[in-house]
Amino acid sequence: MYVCFGASMGAEFLFMDDNARPHRANIVDECLQSEDITRMDWPAYLPDLNPIEHVWDMLGRRIAARQPPPTCLPELRRALLDEWCNIPQDQIDNLILSMPRRCKACIASSGRHTPY
Numbered sequence: 001m002y003v004c005f006g007a008s009m010g011a012e013f014l015f016m017d018d019n020a021r022p023h024r025a026n027i028v029d030e031c032l033q034s035e036d037i038t039r040m041d042w043p044a045y046l047p048d049l050n051p052i053e054h055v056w057d058m059l060g061r062r063i064a065a066r067q068p069p070p071t072c073l074p075e076l077r078r079a080l081l082d083e084w085c086n087i088p089q090d091q092i093d094n095l096i097l098s099m100p101r102r103c104k105a106c107i108a109s110s111g112r113h114t115p116y
Contacts, residue, residue, distance in 0.1 A: 016040040016050075049102055054095050058087055 015037050032039055062083040063070070070076040105114040 014038050014040050051095050
């Protein structure tokens with residue numbers, strides 16, 4: 001997966017993960033190194049700076065608001081797919097546009113809690 005995606009992004013590709021233990025396993029490090037993929041230095045446990053965490057939050061809130069709520073795994077799967085497709089693009093765009101502010105807030109707080 002990394003190889004195909006990295007190749008499609010070009011020479012400027014920089015891989016970002018959340019520093020979770022599974023992403024730091026030796027086999028992952030070896031794979032990234034063997035494919036000459038540069039990993040971004042990233043502080044662990046900073047979901048404010050990981051846009052996908054905010055998208056997961058949007059998705060979770062949309063699922064929680066469904067009436068009636070999903071009652072089994074197949075219903076949950078359908079609901080997740082429906083809600084994923086229905087997240088408005090402007091919400092994603094606004095999230096992306098907020099990243100410079102989030103980074104500045106994180107730097108100003110020395111990596112501690114931010115208002116985001």
